[in-house]
Amino acid sequence: MTIDEIDAKILKILQADGRTALSEIARRLDMGSATIHERVNTLEEEGYIQDYRAVLDSELLGLDNVAFIRVQTDAGRFSEVAERLAEESAIQEIHELTGETDLLLKVRVGSREDLTDFLSSIGKYEGVVSTKTDVALRSVKEENRLNVPE
Structure with missing residues (x-):
């Protein structure tokens, strides 16, 4: 359609x-x-509309620490690792990438301590070789809306 x-x-x-x-x-x-x-x-x-939901305020909920984590996996295991990571509630986005990094995660947590615990946890996943993390100082724009072509 x-x-x-x-x-x-x-x-x-x-x-x-x-x-x-x-x-x-x-x-x-x-x-x-x-x-x-x-x-x-x-x-x-037809799937153009997938869901209706409320947009929540992360700061009011105490979930205003954002990090981007690049995950390197064992050869050929990135999809398997991504599927396991998809079960983690702190992860908002998972992208399979080309290049040196296999996966890019967007994570939102309550504190730096929570981030440390989270990184420790995923570092133990079978198939994860290494992670590199960038912590966002502030979010200038976060948008989930799509530019619908007419």
Whole structure:
């Protein structure tokens, strides 16, 4: 399925606020609520919309220490290690890379001590050769929104 201009507008509205009522989307786009409901259902079924969730404030929750960890694995084991790491709740992102590093992790923890404990833990994973960590001093921009083409 390819999306048209109306679908793109619906995606942009829902991405900005997933709680926007379908009737409000219909009003903004000057369309019927039933048509919008049908389009949203199709977008969900086709996988364009994967989830609706709240964006939480990491600082208020005490999870404002961000680190980027480069993980080197034994040859041919990066996918296996990545799947195991995916179970760790402190990890927000895991990317398999080309180049010298096999995996890049974005981790969010409550303290530097938590980060130290986390690094110690993953350093013991079977298949992990080494890790290198960069701690973020501050986050200038963090964005999960996609630039939906029209």
